Amino acid sequence: MKNNAKSILLTVVEWLVLIAPTSGYAIYCYEDTLQYTMTAQSKGCFWTLIAVAILAAVIFQIFRKKYDRFVQGYIQQKTDLETNPDNKLLIKAVARKAELVDNLDYVVILIPILLLCTVLYAFQTAVEQLITLLTVVSGSVIAKIGLHAIRLNVQRRDMLRRIDK
Numbered sequence: 001m002k003n004n005a006k007s008i009l010l011t012v013v014e015w016l017v018l019i020a021p022t023s024g025y026a027i028y029c030y031e032d033t034l035q036y037t038m039t040a041q042s043k044g045c046f047w048t049l050i051a052v053a054i055l056a057a058v059i060f061q062i063f064r065k066k067y068d069r070f071v072q073g074y075i076q077q078k079t080d081l082e083t084n085p086d087n088k089l090l091i092k093a094v095a096r097k098a099e100l101v102d103n104l105d106y107v108v109i110l111i112p113i114l115l116l117c118t119v120l121y122a123f124q125t126a127v128e129q130l131i132t133l134l135t136v137v138s139g140s141v142i143a144k145i146g147l148h149a150i151r152l153n154v155q156r157r158d159m160l161r162r163i164d165k
Contacts (some may be wrong), residue, residue, distance in 0.1 A: 004158050010151035018144040025136045029129045049122040053115050060111050067104060074101050 074097040081087070081094050123130075 004155070006158065007151050007155045010147060010154060014144050014147040014151065017147060018140045021140045022133070022137050025133055029133060046122050049118055053118045053122070056111070056115055056118075060115070063111075064108065067108065070097075071101055074098070 074094070077090060077094050077097065081090050084090060120127075
């Protein structure tokens with residue numbers, strides 16, 4: 001369909017309706033949170049929690065790789081024990097590693113949960129603003145859909161008018 005002055009104006013309004021409320025509310029939340037809501041101490045606590053979570057995630061990834069290698073060695077020793085069940089040293093090594101692996105399996109589950117709790121605690125007050133921001137985005141998208149339908153209708157109507165003349 002061809003664009004005319006009305007459809008071009010409606011296209012511009014569509015994009016303004018989509019972008020302006022979302023960006024405006026995001027800027028408001030940012031300014032409100034950093035300038036008025038958060039004290040210097042809470043800003044420091046927030047960034048400290050985020051930094052600790054990032055550092056812990058990196059350390060956890062390193063630990064996880066080494067732990068996976070350790071578990072592979074443990075599995076290999078268990079397999080060796082099946083073929084050589086009378087080896088006392090192998091029995092002791094497998095028993096020691098079995099105790100360690102059984103307990104560390106729960107630690108591997110616990111660390112990501114604690115990291116998630118740390119990040120959620122840091123963003124605790126921001127969650128309400130995030131929900132409002134997502135609501136504003138939804139409203140903007142709905143408005144854009146409506147304006148887009150109007151624009152297509154205006155384009156169709158204007159093209160049909162030209163044909164009828």
